[in-house]
Amino acid sequence: MNFGKNLQILRKMTNVTQEELAEKMNVSRQTVSKWELGTVLPEVEKLIELGEMFHCSLDQLLRDNMDFSNEAYSDIKIVTVEPFRYISYSVVSCEPEEDAITHVQRWAKRLNLENPTVIGWDFPKVSQEQRNVFHMHGYGAALVLGEGQDAGDIGAEIQSQDRQKYITITLKEVKGEEFTLIPNAYHALFTYMAINGIKEAQNRSVLPCYEHEYSDENGHEFMDIYIAIE
DSSP, rough: OOOHHHHHHHHHTOOOHHHHOOOOOOSSSHHHHHHHHOOOOOHHHHHHHHHHHHHHHHHHHHHHOOOOTTTTBBBOOEEEOEEEEEEEEEEEEESSSHHHHHHHHHHHHHTTTTSSSEEEEEEEOOOHHHHSSSEEEEEEEEEEEEEOOOOOSSSSOOOEOOOOOEEEEESSSSOOOOOHHHHHHHHHHHHHHTTTTTTTTTTTTTEEEEEEEOOOOOOEEEEEEEEBBB
């Protein structure tokens, strides 16, 4: 059971002290401390109140691992992404991420772009048969164009992204742990949004979410994950 650790993380995410939480829950600070240490479990009524306060289910509160302190993760930030233009390619296959990104990287070579910016996102338009029978899923990738850059003879439609606010987290050295680190990163972002009352943007002229992989001058690999917010 992860309740004590989860409660401590949720409390700190909302910048609430033990004293303030104790006052809201009508208990003593010592009781909150015991909850977080795992020596005492709240009554069901108090658990329900905590779930409502932190916008999570009892199952999430009691069983989920909300410890996002792994050194692979950066702190969560809110940033404003300036407008940009891009050409994109989506594919449904057994390895759609690799297929889509490889395709877009070929575009970058055709346009003679050095250090191209490539972003990607899950492509949800996949049938149940493709998903369950053929183990296929979808992914979209895009090549971000520089100012004044055109698409040459590629034939892809140039799309525009408006100025938009995003919540973001950075992962380090993702390869080999993609199926753990990336879902946990999204979980961290959505948890932070829920307990701080931050809503996803409903703007159709921007990408609702995307990922950006890159390397620094020392060869360390990073991934930034972005979710559009209001």
